[in-house]
Amino acid sequence: MKKLSKKVLGDLLWKNPILRMQMRQRLRPRALIIWGLITFIPCLFIFLNVYNSASFSPYEDSGEARILALKATFIPMLIAQGIILMFLGTGSVAGGMAEEKESGLLDYQRLTPMSPMAKIVGYLLGLPCREYLLLALTLPFTLISAIGGQLPLGKVILLYTIFLCVALVYHLTAMVAGMLARKPRKASWFARIMVVLLNVFLPALSQMGLTVFGHITIMPTLWGLMHSELGKDIDEEFLKLWEVVPFFSWELPPALFSFVVLGFLMVIFLFILLRKWQQDSNHSLTKRFALFVFAVLQFLMIGSLLPHLSKEMDTYLFLKEMFPLNDGLAGAILFLHLVLSLATTILLIHLVTPLRHTLAKGIRRIRKLNMAKVPSNWDAAGSLPTTLGFIGMATVVHILLLASVIQETDNGIQAQAYQLAMPITLFAFMAFYTHAARTIWPTAGFFGFLALLWILPELTGLTLAAFTQKEEPLLYFGVTNPIHALFYTISISFKELTSFFGREVRTGVGEQLSTVTFLSLAFHGGLAVLFLAMATKWKRSLQMNAANIETRKK
C-alpha cells in the first residue's frame, strides 16, 4: 500500500515529466533572479514600511508596540502573496494552456501514455511553478510577522492551507479556460471573468444569505480565524457573518466549510479537465455529472438559506435589514433560490445539450450500430430528461423552503395555494424553453435569443419609463425578463416585497401585480410550448435527414 501510494505520488509529482518540463522552462536562473528581485524588493519595502508606521503607537517603548507592528504586517504580506499566486499565477496557467493548445503541443501530450490525472497535475503545478517559488520568497516575512506578532501558528497554517486551496481553484479555473478557449487571448479574458465572478459577484451573494458563495475566497477564513488575533477594529455585525457558518441547524467552522466548497469546485473542474483530456470534442460535463452538480448546489443553497428563516438561529443577513418583517425576507429568500437555480440551469443546459452536428453524429452512429435510440449517457443524447431532473430538484428544494417559510413566518402567508405554486411553475417554463432553444441554436444563437428576449424588452420598458415618468411600462415590459417575472410571481404571495415597486404602481398594486403575474406565466408558458414543439419538429427533421443519408449510402 505504502509502495503503491509512493508510486502514484511519484508519477503525479516528482517523476511527472510535464511538471519537470515546466520547471525547466520557467525556472531558468537568469529569469528567476530578475523575478526574485522584482518580488523581494517590493515585499521588503511594504513590510518595513508597514512595520515602521505601526511602530508609532501609544505603546511606544513597550514590547507590545513591536508585537502590534509585526501583526500589522501580516495582512499586507498576504495581499502581496495573493497578487503573486492568484493574479500572476492564474495568468500563467490560462496563457500557458491556451498557447500549448493553439500550437498543437497539447496534442503531443494527449498522445503520451501518461495518465490524464498526471498530465493535469503536471500543468496545474508546473505552469505557475515560478509563482510558487516567488511565494516561497515572501514566506520569511510572514513567518517573522506570525512569530514576532505572537499569532497562533496553528491558525496561520490553517489559513495558508485555505489560501493554497483557493489558489488551486483559481488555477483550475484558468486551466479550464485554457482548454475551452480556442485562442490564448480569449482564454486570458475568460479566466479573468471567471476570477472576477468567483471573487466579487458570487461572494457578494453571501451577504444575501447564500453563505456558501462567500467561501470561494479566503475572506471568511481570514476574518473568522484571524480577526481576534490581529486586533483589528472591525464592525461587529460584519464579523458575525464570518465567525460561524450556519448550515441547516448546524454552526460550522468557516475553515471546514471553505474546504467543502473549494473541494466541490475542484471536483467539478477536474472532471471537466479529465473529459477534455480524453477528447477535445467531449462536452465539458456528462449529463449525469451535471445532475450531480445541480443536486450538490441545491443542497448547499438550502443548507445556507434555511437558517435565515429559522427563529431559533441568530444569523446576520443584509436582507434582514431590508425587510424588517419576516414576510419580505421569506419571499426574498425564495426569489434568490429560484434566480440562482435558473442561472445554474441555463449554464448546465448550455454545457450538456448536444449541438446539431453532435445530434446528427449520434443518430448516424446508432443507425450504424442498429440501436433504437441514443443512450442517455452519450453526449449526443437530448437534454430534456436532464432538464426535467433540474426542474424536479429545484421544485423539491423550493417546496422545502416554502414549508419552512409557512412554519416560521409570524402571521402566516396570506396567499392561495395556486399563488404559491406560480414561481416554480414559471421556473419550469423557463427551463423548458431554454433547453429547447439550446437544442435548436448553437452558442451565439442561443445567447443571442436569450439576450433579445430578456434584455431588449426590459430596455424598452426602461426607456419608456424614463420618458413617461411612469413605472407601468417597466412593469409590463418586465414580464419578458426572468428576474422580473419571478419577482412578480413571488411578490403576489409576500406583500412586503411590493415596496420595491414605485409609488404610482403601489397605489393600485394589487390589481397591477395580479395582471403582470398572469401575463408572465402566460408569456413564458407560451414560449415553453412553442419552443418544445419547434425542438421536437427540428429533431424529427434531423432524424429524417440522417435516415436519408443512410438510405442513399445503401
Place this chain on the structure above:
Amino acid sequence: MNMIEIKDLRVDYGDFTAVHDLSLSIDQGEIYGFIGPNGAGKTSTFKVLGTLLEPTFGEVTVGGYNVAEQPREVHRILGYMPDFPPVYEDLRVWEFCDLFHAAYGLPSVERKGRIDKVLKQTSLTEKRMALCGGLSRGMKQRLLLAKTLLQEPKVLILDEPASGLDPHSRIELREILKELASEGRTILISSHILTEMEGFCTSIGIIEQGRLKVSGTIEEVIRQIQPARRLLVEIIAPDPRVGKLLEDFHGVKDVQSPSPTKYNFQFTGKDAEVAKILAHLVGQSIPVKSFHEDRMDVEDVFMKVSKGEVN
C-alpha cells in the same frame, strides 16, 4: 498481420464531411503513402488514428487496439508526427527529448543512449544544447522526428514529414524510414512530394474529397489506372513495315506514329512477351534505336485521379 485497419470511417465537422466511408488495411512493415490535395481528409484520418479525433463512425484499430476504446494502448505503440513542428521554445533539444522519453515511460537507464541515438539519426547531435526556439523549421521538423523515434513505435504516422527539409535531409529521412520498415515497423506517410513517395513507399492510397479513390501497391495502382502498358519504339530510319509488324502481334492495340521514326502502342501482355516483340522487330532487320515502356509514376497517377479520370 494488419497493423492498421480502418473500416467505413466517416469524419464529420458540423455539416461538412471530411472523410467518407474510408476502408483501408496496412500490413506490418509496409510504408504506405497517403496522397491527396489539401483538404482531402488525410490529416483527419491521421488524427483519428492518433486518437486525437473521435470518428463519426467506423472501426479503427492500430496494432489490434481500437482507437476509441483503448487509446492508452494505442499511444504506447504509435508515433505521430503532425504536419507542423511545434516545440517548447524554452527547452533545450536534449530536454525536449528527455520530456518525451519520460512521458512514454521508457526505462531511465536507457535514457542517455536512446536520446543520443535519435539525435544522431536525425543529425541533431551538435544541436543537443541549443534552445528549441532557436532552431530552423527544418531542424524543428527533424527534432520532431527524433521525438517520434524515441519510443521505437511499432506504427509511425507521419503527416508531411519532408516539408521544410533540405534535399540532403530528405534523402536522410528516406533512408531512416526504409531502415525502420526493414525492422518491421509500419509507416503511414503523407507528402506532397510525390516523386519521393515512389522511392520508398510499398503501397499508396489516393484520397480526394474524403474518399479513397485507389489503394494498393504502386504496381497495382498503376494497373488499376492504366490496365494496358504503353510501349515506345524509336527506329533509326523510317520503315513502313513497322506499323504492320506491331499490329500483327497478339495483344497490341492502338498503334500510333507521331513521327516516321517513332511508334507507340498499348500492350496487355507480360514482360516476356514484351521481349518477344523487340526480338521480332530486330529479327525483321528493323533498325531499333530504343524500345521502352512509358511507365506512369505516382505523380501521373495522382494527376489522373485528381482530374476525375478514375472513379
